[in-house]
Amino acid sequence: MALALAGLAAPSFAAGPSLLNVSYDVSREFYKDYNAAFAAQWRKTTGETLTLNQSHGGSSKQARSVVDGLEADVITMNQANDIDLLAERGQLIPTDWAKRLPDNASPTTSVSVILVRKGNPKNIRDWTDLGRAGVSVIIPNPKTSGNGRYTYLAAWGAALKRGVNPQAAEALVARIFANVPVLDGGGRAATTTFAQRQLGDALVTFESEVPLIKREFGEDYEAVYPAWTVLAENPVSVVDKVVDRRGTRKPAEAYLKHLWSDEGQQIAAKHHLRPRSPKVLAAYAKDFPKVQTFTVDELFGGWKKAQADHFNDGATYDRIVAATKR
Numbered sequence: 545m546a547l548a549l550a551g552l553a554a555p556s557f558a559a560g561p562s563l564l565n566v567s568y569d570v571s572r573e574f575y576k577d578y579n580a581a582f583a584a585q586w587r588k589t590t591g592e593t594l595t596l597n598q599s600h601g602g603s604s605k606q607a608r609s610v611v612d613g614l615e616a617d618v619i620t621m622n623q624a625n626d627i628d629l630l631a632e633r634g635q636l637i638p639t640d641w642a643k644r645l646p647d648n649a650s651p652t653t654s655v656s657v658i659l660v661r662k663g664n665p666k667n668i669r670d671w672t673d674l675g676r677a678g679v680s681v682i683i684p685n686p687k688t689s690g691n692g693r694y695t696y697l698a699a700w701g702a703a704l705k706r707g708v709n710p711q712a713a714e715a716l717v718a719r720i721f722a723n724v725p726v727l728d729g730g731g732r733a734a735t736t737t738f739a740q741r742q743l744g745d746a747l748v749t750f751e752s753e754v755p756l757i758k759r760e761f762g763e764d765y766e767a768v769y770p771a772w773t774v775l776a777e778n779p780v781s782v783v784d785k786v787v788d789r790r791g792t793r794k795p796a797e798a799y800l801k802h803l804w805s806d807e808g809q810q811i812a813a814k815h816h817l818r819p820r821s822p823k824v825l826a827a828y829a830k831d832f833p834k835v836q837t838f839t840v841d842e843l844f845g846g847w848k849k850a851q852a853d854h855f856n857d858g859a860t861y862d863r864i865v866a867a868t869k870r
Contacts, residue, residue: 560592561792563799566616568603568626568690569730570753571778574815575620581811582802586795594795602730603690604629610636610783617787617796620780622690622750623840624648625847627781634785641781650777651803652817654750655835656691656698658768659738659757666745670770671699674746675719682744683724684734686854686861691731693855694776695748696721701843702772705836714860722868739765750776751832752816775837778817 565575579596586594599606599614607626610616611634621627630636642649660668666679674681686692699720703713728734731749738747739761746768749757754767780800787793802808809819813828825832844850854860 558592560586560590560594561790561795562595562597563617563792563796564597564599564615565618565620565799566599566606566610566614567620568606568622569600569684569732570691570735570750570756571620571622572598572600572732573756574752574812574817577815578803578808578811581807582799585802585807586798596799600732602684602688604688605729610634615786615790616783617790617792618780618782618800620778620800622654622776622778623693623847624777624779625851626690627779628848630781630783636783636785637781638784642779645780645800646804647820648777648779649781650779651800651808651820652778652812653820654752654776654778654817655769655773655837656694656748656776657751657754657773658770659747659749659754659765660745660768662764662766664766664768668746668768670768671702671720672716674699674723674748675716676723679723679746680725680744681720681723682734682738682747683721683727684731685727685729689728689730689734690776691734691748691750692727693850694750694774696854696861697840697844697850698748698770698774701774701838702770704843705772705838714864718864718867721864751818755816769833769835772836772838775839777839 567575575598583594583596586592603621603626607629610619610630619627624642627641631639631641658668683695684692686696696717700713700717703716725743726737728737734747735757738744739757758765782796787796809821809824813819813824816831818832819825840847840850
């Protein structure tokens with residue numbers, strides 16, 4: 545877990561509160577820019593200087609850290625079950641937390657895409673190609689990473705959308721994960737494995753990561769949009785017990801609500817996160833190819849059921865991994 549301190553102090557303004565945003569692995573750059581914008585807005589409206597701290601890592605590990613005592617004022621994740629954990633195990637938030645903000649408390653979305661090396665030498669066009677013999681795929685560990693869980697569900701759900709039965713969908717996912725040489729803990733570590741260590745023929749990641757990878761590692765990569773992919777929703781919540789103990793509820797709630805503002809949505813779009821605002825989405829339409837998507841609610845009965853059926857200890861993913869090791 546990496547903790548970045550981004551104190552935005554100005555001597556002409558009164559010292560204000562500090563907030564800690566505990567977030568998932570690949571949201572660092574977005575929140576760095578968003579924090580600067582929100583701190584300026586808060587200073588303008590209240591006269592206070594707000595100190596904003598960021599913590600990033602594999603999403604499930606981050607959520608467990610909050611349950612174990614990391615004092616997050618807000619939690620910003622890429623799937624609801626990592627926030628549900630705070631209600632179920634820590635009683636830190638109410639169980640209906642997702643009803644407190646618009647769009648099931650998800651201000652942005654993304655989609656899972658396949659990143660290949662320039663020229664696409666293995667001719668990878670869809671999820672089925674990731675299960676072919678001789679193809680090496682880099683995917684973060686679904687036990688610790690939201691990115692990894694979305695990849696698993698993207699391949700499974702796309703198979704269902706093509707009309708195959710659940711057994712065939714499971715078989716495809718099993719073939720894909722048999723082609724994974726290393727399971728990194730989070731999406732950013734998987735990117736390092738693929739782009740810096742040069743392992744694998746393909747990397748499955750969020751669409752929002754692709755421009756960042758190209759900026760950091762060069763243009764020798766191409767994004768492949770499968771025929772069907774999963775819509776990754778990025779939910780947020782205040783951590784009630786923490787903000788009430790620290791007296792930070794007002795700035796914490798304002799911090800999250802500002803994500804739906806025109807400014808917040810524009811910053812998200814600039815970081816290649818799909819905004820909820822139709823107006824902002826239309827302005828950035830060239831950056832977001834139209835793609836057929838499904839949701840976890842639609843095909844898997846929601847995140848609680850998907851977690852229980854696929855990712856809990858002893859569930860389908862564990863059975864698949866055990867079978868590939870035989």
